[in-house]
């Protein structure tokens with residue numbers, strides 16, 4: 174299926190992919206909420222990196238800590 178682009182040049186619908194030994198990458202406009210249901214303002218971002226190693230100090234966002242912890246994931 175071809176990827177559609179919106180007027181401001183971001184994938185529409187948003188896409189989600191995993192980086193090898195790193196975060197999940199969301200490209201496109203999304204709304205992000207914490208575990209308490211509070212919205213995290215990412216309205217100025219076209220791409221968001223979500224931590225999947227658990228070591229980030231800015232969860233749910235990736236802060237690069239996966240390098241320090243030598244994060245590995247299957248698949």
Ligand code: FES
Nearest residue numbers: 224225226235238
């Ligand atoms: S995936 Fe980057 S800090 Fe967790």
